[in-house]
Amino acid sequence: SPAHLPEPEGGLKCLIPEGAVCRGELLGSGCFGVVHRGLWTLPNGKTVPVAVKSLRVGPEGPMGTELGDFLREVSVMMNLEHPHVLRLHGLVLGQPLQMVMELAPLGSLHARLTASAPTPPLPVSLLCLFLRQLAGAMAYLGSRGLVHRDLATRNLLLASPRTIKVADFGLVRPLGGTRGRYVMGGPRPIPYAWCAPESLRHGAFSSASDVWMFGVTLWEMFSRGEEPWAGVPPYLILQRLEDRARLPRPPVCSRALYSLALRCWAPHPADRPSFSHLEGLLQE
Template sequence: MLPEVGSLWLLRLLRDIQLAQFYRPILEELNVTRPEHFDFVRPEDLDGIGMGRPAQRRLAEALKKHRSGFKSKNWVYKILGGFAPEQKETTPAPDSPLTLPEPEGGLKCLIPDGAVCRGELLGSGCFGVVHRGLWTLPGGQSVPVAVKSLRVGPEGPVGTELGDFLREVSIMMNLEHPHVLRLHGLVLGQPLQMVMELAPLGSLHARLTAPPPTPPLPVARLCLFLRQLAGAMAYLGARGLVHRDLATRNLLLASPRTIKVADFGLVRPLRGARGRYVMGGPRPIPYAWCAPESLRQGAFSSASDVWMFGVTLWEMFSGGEEPWAGVPPYLILQRLEQDRARLPRPPLCSRALYALALRCWAPHPADRPSFSYLEGLLQEAWPPEGRCVRDVTEPGALRMQTGDPITIIEGSPDSAAWKGQNGRTFKVGSFPASAVTLADAGGSPATRPVHRVSPAQGERHQESVDGDRGKAKLRDLPPAWGQRRNVPLQRMKGGAERAWSHPPGVPGSTQGHWGRRGFCHPEPQGGPALPSE
């Protein structure tokens, strides 16, 4: 048996404990070539190559002794080790199975390079590309997965991109939530690959902007997604993490009724008593989704994620429109702070949900609701469901037939005409209130108010929040509100770097440039030293 270069340590270790027969299976089936790789090996993996529990205990003891005088020089683990949570070493009891360090949250393991086959390209990001893939398990079963590969240059992986990639791995290793994308494992090949849960229906943004004949998403489904998103974000906040890139493009559809929060490339731990993360250099951020304090100071917190939740809500109910489309990036902060402008209410969004969004857009972070509180607010703002009790064919009214399910978007007891969505045709419009029976009204025509909305903090700066464009005069809103993503942003001179600057007199005046996700915030001037990325 000829040992491979670089794995002599493994052969020596196994020979010392009379387990040399497992050298090839550990090397080839478990893809272990360095001591740190055992951090991702579970007892079940060793069971799979025929190693009994007494032998596993001997291996654990030998690894502990080997590591006591071993310092990793592998570039992967020098970086990943700095991000992973600290593991306490324990000596297994004589009759207990091998307990190798394992991340929280279930199956997170090293995957052999040959076990993953990549297929079609699904998308690309700042430091990696994502393919559809097929993962062949040791037992022979094949699992559809998404494979995110580190983009590697001619001279190997770039330090910044490598650090971002491994930071994302270390964060996802410890996440386990029904509405957070799951990491299955890591392939230590060329290139490095994350093997993740596949969301077969793509991004929510792609679904929202899909052209006919794809039907629009029902209002009730959008509300369900909002509740799932609030729960996932409350989970991330409880773990001391800030997402920083919350948008419909980063919400994936695992099924027609289930979304998963994805893309953890910008996720960072919150630091200090104030629970904030402050950028320490020019890095890409999604400018049009960011809270004012993020644009002005590069400061992020759970409250700034709540602001992004409000923008994501707006995206959902506007059919995937681009927020602040057509507005130069350097003017967005001025619109938010000086003009107190907010994105207008989309036609599908009820007053109650828009009032919730306005609370998310409160100028001061402390005035925004927490994600846990948002879950309750969403329940209160949930649109009632009804059923049509007679055919409606009047000119200008929403067409409906007896028995059609109707989602009530707007209505009040003193109004003869209500607004809603026909669950059969997905059309939205006004209809006679007497034509619909609410689901909880005991079979009688709808006579109770649908929503009672009290002015939210953000509404104090709005003249009106109803859908009547003749009355709603939101302060100096951008003229191109309804334009889509192909609207070019205003560019300054110096085309190659797409540089921009604040005009004189605008608070927070500084310079930066645009990247994949939006604005790259520069190092704040004149302030205290900030932690680096």
């Protein structure tokens, strides 16, 4: 009932009437959806700025895999509540289907890192704060039995000048079995340059492969948003990684932080630190 819709600060997720959300400018697009800035009008008349992710619909309606991915992302986000994870407010059951999410007004961390002059580069102390926030959020996702599979600065959003939120849960999967892994069932797009060797060779993802991606995301932060392995064809990236090649230390990255990234890039998943351990190391 619309009379019982929760306020955005409440713990419950809700169904939102189609007419209560109006979409504005396009913020970005992904594999199966487009994201607009929007305004959500609550039953009490109050308006809340939001981000609205709409399912991309073809001429014959939504594709089966895209609809499945969209609904999977909704079901994952419904159960997440963490200060550094983007919050889902609710779902609009219209045409198209729409997720109504918390708006991160300052955009992606990647866009901020690559902003041209006169925008000043982010100070190292702030990047370290973001890394601590990210490690905490990823430890939380791991505790919920989830693997993100798409950790990169493009999927970290700035909720405020000193707060990041992990976003884009389209590739998130539950970790199954005693080995705590998710193995891809067939060819699907993955972010090659961010992936661990076992993900590239066997399609295997785990909390340890997310830790590998955390190391690449750290490298991105200190490289001012450069693309990892730029110019290297995807089929050669795995060969280089298995030959023990690693991304070079960015000039503004301290040797201590770079050694932490190297630990994240240990060849064997069991040798990589956990996110809770990374949180402690970054605190030090």
